[in-house]
Amino acid sequence: MNTHADTMNDGGGHVMHKDPEGAKTGMWLFLFTEILLFGGLFIIYAIYRGMYTEGFHHAAGELNILLGVTNTVVLLTSSLTMVLGVSALQRRKRGLAQLYLAATLLLAGTFLLIKFFEWGAKRSHGIFPGMEHLHDLPPGEGVFFNLYFMMTGLHGIHVIIGMIVMTVVYNRIQSGSITHENQGILEYSGLYWHLVDLIWIFLLPLFYLTA
Amino acid sequence: MESTTTLSAEYAHEDHEESHVVPDRTQFNVYVILILLTAATVFASVKFPGPIGIGTALVVTPVKGTLIAMFFMHLKYEKPVFVIMFLVALAILALVMGLTILDYLHR
Structure with a gap:
């Protein structure tokens, strides 16, 4: 690859070496490891689904499609606000970028809140990892719910990490240490957030729709 | 070449900049x-x-x-190498998935 690092003077006599393309490549490599991480879980799902088709079918019927779909719309919307935020900063509209970032954060929080109530409802029915009731369910249903909590839980952790990253970026835009000149940090946070959305897009049919 | 989107956007003037942003x-x-x-x-x-x-x-x-x-x-607007990298990652996943499932089907 013919990446050429650009040098910039930061004004204080220091020469800063910037290589946006290298940074972007690194971010993408990290995202690939994320895809493979979730991919491993998709394989486990596929095999157990093949083994317990009936159990998966019945267990999936217990999940609330409306909540799953609502959360999909929430995440898709947050992806839109994120991408508009990145564009806003690239156009040097700092305040607008912050507004979009705040909206993204709010939507991410909404997603987690819905997930929280969804998990809580399952828990009150004795369906939660480690609970005795899971062992008494017909074959495969316990496996389905354990996979459900494992995969949406891991995804939820990613949402929380994304929110932390967005908060940091928001504050750094506020303090002026992220501007349109080094907007890469916001752009790569955006890439991460879109991946979180992308993974959810695949989780929705797996657990809510097609089983 | 449409390759250096954000890279050149940093140095472009205001009027050029808009065209690099989707x-x-x-x-x-x-x-x-x-x-x-x-x-x-x-x-x-x-x-x-x-x-x-x-x-x-x-x-x-x-x-x-x-x-x-x-x-x-933004993959549509990046250098082709990013798309290739993405496809390679997906191919690895598909390969591992395919082999594992084949293994389970034929034990």
Whole structure:
């Protein structure tokens, strides 16, 4: 690859070496490891689904499609606000970028809140990892719910990490240490957030729709 | 070559800059399509549970993923090498998935 690092003077006599393309490549490599991480879980799902088709079918019927779909719309919307935020900063509209970032954060929080109530409802029915009731369910249903909590839980952790990253970026835009000149940090946070959305897009049919 | 989008955007003047940023209108259209595709998948799986519902999800979900990767994640506007890298990662996943499933089917 013919990446050429650009040098910039930061004004204080220091020469800063910037290589946006290298940074972007690194971010993408990290995202690939994320895809493979979730991919491993998709394989486990596929095999157990093949083994317990009936159990998966019945267990999936217990999940609330409306909540799953609502959360999909929430995440898709947050992806839109994120991408508009990145564009806003690239156009040097700092305040607008912050507004979009705040909206993204709010939507991410909404997603987690819905997930929280969804998990809580399952828990009150004795369906939660480690609970005795899971062992008494017909074959495969316990496996389905354990996979459900494992995969949406891991995804939820990613949402929380994304929110932390967005908060940091928001504050750094506020303090002026992220501007349109080094907007890469916001752009790569955006890439991460879109991946979180992308993974959810695949989780929705797996657990809510097609089983 | 349309390769150095954000790179050159940093040094471009105000009037050149706009052209390197994907228009908001485009991203909004992509969003609307994503919502419609979601609605179609949900409708199919609720109305026609079974092969039709599953088939729809199996076809539509990767399309949605591709739209997110191409537009929201900017792959459409990056150097081809990023797309190739992405496809290689997916190929590795498909390979591992295929081999594992074959292994389970033939024990």
